[in-house]
Amino acid sequence: MKTKITLLLTFILVSFSMHAQYKVSGVVKDETNQPIPGVSVVVEGTSTGTTTDFDGNYTIKVKKGNKVTFSSVGYTSITKEMDGSAVLNLTMAEGMALDEVVITGNRAKPRSVLDSPVPIDNISVKELKGSGKVQVEQMLSYTVPSFNSATQAISDATAHFDPADLRGLGPSRTLVLMNGKRMKQSSQIYLNGTPGKGEVGIDLKSFPNSAVKSIEVLRDGASAQYGSDAIAGVINIILKDDAEYSEINTHAGVTSQGDGFNMGIDYNGAVNVGEKGKLSLSLEYFKQNITNRAGNAQDTPGEAPDVADYGGNTDDPDYIRDTEFYNNVSAWMNENPDIGMIVGQPKLTKISGLANFTYPISEKSEFYTFHTITKRYGQSFAYYRSPFWRGDVQDAEFISKYEDFV
Template sequence: MKKNFTYILILLPLLLATSMVQAQTKISGTVSDDSGEVLFGVNVFEKGTFNGTTTDLDGNFSLEVDKLPATLTFSYIGYNEADVEVTDASSPVNVTISAGIGLDEIVVTGNRTKPRTILDSPVPIDNFSVEELTSGGKTNMEQMLNYKVPSFNSQNQAISDATAHFDPADLRGLGPSRTLVLVNGKRKNQSAQVYLNRTPGKGEVGTDLKSIPTAAIERIEVLRDGASAQYGSDAIAGVINIILKDEVDFTTVTSHTGVTSMGDGFHFGADLNTSVSIGEEGFINLTGSYYTQNLTNRAGEVTDTDADYQDWLNENPTAGMIVGQPDLTSTAGMANMEYPLSDNATFYSFHGVTHRTGRSFAYYRAPYWRPDVAAAEFWTPMENFIGYHPTFETEIVDNINSAGIRFGVAGFDADASVTYGRNAVDYTVNRSVNRDYLADHGWSPRTFYPGGYTFQNTVGNLDLSRSLADDKISLGLGAEAKIEQFSSREGDHISYYKGGSDSFAGIKPEEVVSERRTNFAAYAGLDFDLTESLLLGAAARFENFSDFGTNFSWKVNARYKIGKRGAIRGSYSTGFRAPSLHQRYLINSQYIIVQGSPDPQLQG
């Protein structure tokens, strides 16, 4: 009896798995618009799940569901979302979605005089709710925007040292440092990391979008137009404005998990968002977030081989490589509050902190690539040496704090605020060796602390806006003062001894920097509604950098509405980009793999 019971326990999971596979039903069809044109890239999801796909170039989709009936949700930028209940999958499900979503939504980005609707705005604005962003099943903000925002680009960078933990992102292909990121309209600090190796935006620095928990976001506005004359030198490509949640009716607790089709990359996340009333009209919105992911590996097999090490490659066809997303664990908190001080003044503030650790991998040091380490018999006896695989590990802390008062003065709507932001990254290299130190001393550490970087800024803003001539003329004025600081930390002395720790050398004493600069700017903007359909606008901005000099940028734009659902827009602007503090003062000795050389070559 006991034996039979054991067989049942073994067979039961197999029978359940078989029944689950058999229960899968494939739904196929085509998505088109009102005119019959097929639509490429439409998001198709089984409602209430993370099960989804997108349409191909011919508008076709195919999605497997657990059971029928199933409700599919179809969403696409610029189109109304549609829910379709499928009860029969034997015939194609052809869906038509109509254009015109969100044209009457109010946006605050791209115009510093007064809020306007998407249709009324003189510049192209995308407005995405958090529901629309998360409907794609992506787990981080970069990939959510990647699948939703035209011309936004971000990709994970494997085998790229610290850059693998930041994912360079940009708008319109103009580079990470040319896209300004705002939170509730206030400038978000850049990250401390300068992107290195052969990655997009090499030598540039961007904003750490992973530092804003998705559960804290109400919507994201994206300006896809040059905006240096309005926002400053780092807005040449455009602006991403992250609007935080305010008062919410319910406390929301969400969790998600998943794994790739290859069985790796397991991830799990949990978020909590709630709000508390302060008095009769005030509130504080609170968010807590936790996320962890495991690495993925998409290493290919080595085909260009040498007879001297063919036996090792036969046993290790991928040469020991790990190529994919890194291990990552992140915890974050966000608070957004507002409290009326009087009928004419409101205090507001928001605060956020993120702590993130990660682990990525360098190139595998195969035994035929490191014969000196094998001969030293430091890791193992020479005949047992199989090489080693250095890891690159990071600890990243990002925080932002902003407080201000909105009030009325002399007929103007005024907003005075101070914002402080900081990003710090520290490095650890594990499973490595300093080959020069090993040769000179007969041993070497296997763990190194190569140092790290910190960037912080403090920004003060005063913004004024007013409508004139029966609301036909809108005037905006403002000033900004900014202090930036960038510093680096020395690595442990063996991490930079001669050639340094294998895969990433530490920061040397002569490479340690601590620099500071100030920036003052003043701007003005004017919009004139000549008719109900025709809008003309102009903006100008003067900036003075203590280490770079002065600049004057200007912009003119126009918008003509065609009926209630369309508009023609045009703009002409000048702009410049002041180099970031990192780019001006970073000193870095970087070793990278160069074809034809057995050892990494110094690039710094």
């Protein structure tokens, strides 16, 4: 008897459930009366759903009072409450803007700001160190698209500053900020055939690398906000203002040619000042030796004089003079193989320090100050020319022997 009652109740409940559900069908079209295929039709709060076919038709089981959402990429979603009608046709309007969809293969935070009208890169100090370089301008060259900086050889004092710019528009058109404040340009004018010849730029070696928390790079013009020196873009160096612990880093390296040895050590730490203040201190010592990729000077100053050029006359005074010139200079160059110019990175020693102090005054105001000091010694090489490197020197009448110009 109990079994019969249970079966009867189950049958009644199933019948009631089936009676409460009904089918809704219809066509989904756009504003031009064209069917929209692939529209997602989902009953809210359930896993029940379907999609429209190629002709925009759909059929779905619902209950009275259910809310059904119609959505498709490029169209504004529509939600309808079911009122018992068996037919529901809809017209979907085109969406004015699409929701941002980010698909990524990992959980890492994107480096570039994607919702900005201009490209902005936020480079952490971890990424900068991951480049394997030891100077800020070199780190940025390996991590930021369109940032250009390279060591300049045989360029006088320019070799100590490494001209840097964005998008190849020149150092004087790239604005560099530190904590949002303009950095002063150096007084060194870039010389010879270096990037930004005749311009001045920012010395990115004027502060310790250990003071950098992150670097923001705006890779587009911002002259409307900052002025003409921001035509190429803006680089904002964010300084460390706090530290959970003190940190000391060391590095050393040498080139595959066995020259250019470099080593450095830097420190960063922070201390509390009063109840709220923070003082971050950074120090750095860096030293590098020269590199030379010029090779040895040629063993001869050109081609030996050809007697045919002198009418075949070996007694010609010009032939005798030029032959003697060639032989003497060749012997001198063989005795002094290091007389050629040095082409490579300069010798450099840098000692720098930076202090960054912040003290909150209220929720909306803060007292801050930061100071940096740098002492640097360098030895670079100029583009010098010896007279015997020019083909017309040996023809000069005032030169009779190589000692005249050595």
